[in-house]
Amino acid sequence: MSEALSAPLAGRGAPAVPHPGPPMIGMAGVTKTFKRRDGGTHLALDTIDLDVAPGEFVSILGPSGCGKSTLLYIVGGFVAPSGGKVTVSGDPVTGPGPDRGPVFQEFALFPWKTVLGNVAYGLREGGLSRRDAEARAGELIERVGLKGYERFYPQALSGGMKQRVAIARTLAYGPKILLMDEPFGALDAHTRIKLQNQLLELWERDRKTVLFVTHAVDEAVFLSDRVAVMSRQPGRIKEVVAIDLPRPRHRDELLLDRRYQRHVIDLERMIEDPPDLAS
């Protein structure tokens, strides 16, 4: 592990080096308890400490029910933590805001709006005129490869297309952080790979900070600078693994890369370990 961390970082897209200022996302001692039906409490997240540097791509990997989504919702400001603190550029998070753009597994597109209307939504909310918002939305729709579908309603689109609209809708209002909750989890393998490539391309271009939730090991390794592995009951961060793979990354090269294979194998083992061995 320490070898990998100290090894010289190759390629253009090296993981963010330790940053002098405050982290882009700071999670300090974040806990979340839910009330159970029987009156007891359920500790979903236990003392999560994790910092994400500006421009860094960090994945949260873990088994179902370990609290990945909950953690993402807390960073998004949608759900309040029971304890601990979340900061964005040093400022405490008190609610949702356009500096953090969510992308959900369920797409969550507005069914009453067209593709254009969905993507333009945040721009209109940001005060742009309809004309400017739609012009800008049009560019984004083209960028995610959906030119020609502007006037379609979401229900007429495939899952992959819907998720691309959702990504465009979020990119539209220019968040500096993307919060992605298993965005490709509901897609077939082929579409999933296509969108992973597309996301990497987008990210390598404008280097947003990304917090990416997944339970797919290969996806986490392919995309991330670092992978935080979580364990279940209570949800804890078991280990944070730096992915020392050069960027820009190409799937076909990576699949043959020993380091990639090593990471996949190591992480798979880490997830399989019973949780109590970790602590």
Place this chain on the structure above:
Amino acid sequence: MRAVAGSLHGLVGLAPIAGLVLAWQVLLTAGWVPSALLPSPGAVLARTVASLGDPAFLGHLASTLYRLAAGFAIALAIVFALGLAGATSRIADAALRPVIRVLAPIPKIALYPALILSLGFDDAPKIILVAADALFPILLATYGGAGAVEQKLLWSARAAGTSRAGTILKVVLPATLPSILTGSRIALVVACIVVFLAEMITSTDGLGYLLVRSGRAFQTVDMFVPLLAISAVGLALDGALAAARRVLLRGFPEEE
């Protein structure tokens, strides 16, 4: 393709109606029901068509339509106000839900005598009755729909910069529109029934009054004309709602 399938559906839907009319005719032809009590469907249809040229009949039709429309508009306005109150304030929501549940099953027609006593024999008590009866199906459907708005739609809007209050108009209302329209279609049927009943009980005009007047005069053919008319009114208004639905809800899955 879709148009063909649609018209096929329409034809299949017509069959039972044709069957009913046929059974009606058979009852008469076989002599099971004396024609003095039950006129033939042909005679009723002919009289209805003829009535459409009769200004007096059209006046009655207009009275009924006016009461329906006014009552319905009031019901919708109340739904909007209560919905907004319930969506903005938890306290209002908690206060409203039980009272709506308690009032919904009460037969509003039972209040009609009291309404007449306080408001007279004019349009007002009938309009209020229509509003009271149309209100609850729409309200209950609206509550159901508003409670089921997908949380991530709200979150998506909030993250895009919409204020909490802003999401009521920008997310909750459009997301609830399908339920509001579904409730409205049910309410429309109830409204047609209740306006007719109210006119039968006390009125000097309207389709319900026409039926009672014809009945007193043993004009059996004329008794069936208002029934056919209210059925046609309901059908036409439902068609209008369905058309509104298609325009307003282009993005939603179709209902049937």
